Amino acid sequence: MTRPVDADKDRSMELQKEMIAGMFDDLATAHEDGKKVVYTFVPGNLTELIRSFDLLPVLPEINALQSGMRKLSGGYITEAEKQGHSEDVCTYVKCDLGMLKKGNVGPTGKRLPEPDLLLLSYTGCFTFMKWFELLKQEYDCPVAMLHVPYQPDGKIHDHQREYIVKQMRTELIPKLEQVSGKKYDEDRLKEMLAKSAKAEDDLVHVLESAKNRPSPIDAYFGGVYYIGPMFTAFRGSDQGLEYYRLLREEVDARVAAGLGPVTPDGTMTKEKFRLVVEGPPNWTSFREFWKMFYEEDAVVVASSYTKVGGLYDRGFRHDPARPLESLADYCLGCYTNLGLPSRVELLEEYVKEYEADGFMINSVKSCNSFSAGQLLILRQIEERTGIPGGFIESDLVDPRYFSAANIKNRIESYLQMLEQKRGAGVGA
């Protein structure tokens, strides 16, 4: 169970809120302030490179998930479907296009600027390519395509890295120079990458704190907040550094005090189930979804979704000594760019390293990159770890696909089964 809402929010929460609000304020007046804007995607994002040209990144997936959390996505999706977009395809795309048709007002109620460049970082998701082809029809701006090869064997091969670096040198950097009017400054990029690496150390420390009992964090629902600055616009910045320093201190303090994770209803005081979760969360009913877990004293100790923007916990760090090469490795190594065998290995390791009692998949209709193959992943994890898996279905931002009663029922039944098995001495 949880105790009542903490009177004081953690300082890191407040700071993140300020950072995000500041970012959207900057975007709202970007063009008036003479700043240029680059639309790009979260996985394999090149924030440091974009920022090194003093350009501002906009991440359409973040806008879509924010619209989902603000209960606006349903209307946007309907708008896109009215315009001829199929009910079968990704709701992030439709939410974004619907938002555009309805005035492109961002999460803080301020209008988002039109892009000066569409940076199509094509990493781990085929739909990204179609998404920006669709946006290209809406905006009169250049597009820079960065094709990131897939890693079917989970290994980075030299020719893949070289391919990405060549694209950066011949396609991407010239377009960033053209849009910004500035020359590529590798020293500046290196400075930023050094800051990224330091913040990445702190993020890994935070994520791995879940190995403690009780875990001081929820590495899925809470985790999406912790990865926010890292996966979006703040890697390589002083603000990002400060956020992760602060977060690390707070988490260390929670470990020292033996505290559980912070939830919207206060701190979890009991840790009955430790879970590993695969797949993105649902955003339209995010809090309700989270509550279904913490009400049952279930904490997520590791998740794959918090690795879509990089597997820092497996050792990757941005490296100022090899700036473009390490950016290439970053793009290649994002979770959904890995072959299924690598994904299964990672999840198996999480179950073991974090001493999880259970493994759950939230399969979202919108995202075939995640979802295709998840039923096999479930079987593989069950076979390899001996723990039973749970499977629930929802969507990213389409409220029509979040059936609260069914999902709650499945979660409760699954946790009851875990408890029975535990009582019978079966499983982990």
Added chain:
Amino acid sequence: MRPALKTLVDRVTFLYEDLDFTAVKEWKERTGGKAVGYMPIYVPREIIHAAGMLPVGVLGGGEGLEIIRGDAYFQSYICHIPRSTVELALSGRLDCMDGMLFPSICDVIRNLSGMWNMMFPDRYVRYIDVPQNYDPEVGGSFWRREIAELRADMGRIAGREISDDDIRNSIKVYNENRAALDDLYAARSRTPWVYPIAELYLVLRAGCLLPPEEHTALIREYLELAPQESDRKDKDHSRVVIVGSFCEQPPVGLLQTLERAGCWIVGDDLILGLRWLLRDVDTEGDPITALSDAFLVHSTEAASRYEPGNAKGSQLIASVRDNDAEGVIFCAPSFCDPALLDQPMLVTALDKAGIPHTQFKFSEDTGQFAVIREQAGTFSDSIRLWSEV
């Protein structure tokens, strides 16, 4: 139907309906060679052929396969072709394949390559990652390396090194096959009533199972025989191009339904991988570079391929114009991300060009065509009665 044509049509019908890949097994027995399967859409088949092996297009189970275990691997919102392909494999029907290639087309087929790795760990599996950058020094360099790796792998499976001359010879063989297919489609466009859509499709589809030399001969034979059928007459049909069926294939019955509803299909993207390259591949010089350059410069416009310019839909419109078509039918599989995400962009291009269009979705095992017949018939009527194209 004259006996010679009937024999040919019976043969291609058997090839289409035979989910046990008997023709592949017979070829292996006859030649002692090996077979490598590939899923839609583009793989450089020349490399497989150059190793003395049989490239085999695996296009799912169609309407003839009952899915018993395949559905347990995919959620309801994922298209049909991966579940029927898994069914084919789990039922042992793909045991005759000595390797499987999974081309870069969408996240589902991409992830299926990893599933294959885990489900059939003893079999050769390769994901074919084609470049989305078309600069010969950038995307070309990457693609040449990928082809070279494929060449080495195919050589290992075949048990012999593949020489440059082997590849050049295979390039010639596939150039001839491409020319025959071009002739078939040109003939169909001129006089679609002579080459009924079901026959055309089955002749095309035979190219997934037959060695290319045999397939070329089959096309040539069909082009000779079909015009000898004196009862094949023109009808008051509309001429349409269908688009969206490049991967999961519609049942033949659906194509026949469109024809019976009053639509001559004079252009299509069915089994697009067989017609991916729009020009001959160079037979001189380094053959890997020739294959790579052909992909970079002469690939067809496709939903799975990044379009760097502002020409989205231009090839579709050109196909409408070149084939004197009067409209477009979007015929995409349910839950097909590439086709369905592409569709609004193509619709915009068609609207700008003033070309009428209609749309429906199918699944490879769709069995009821009444609604589609009504829709296609209405579309055909509307074109003939009111179109300004």
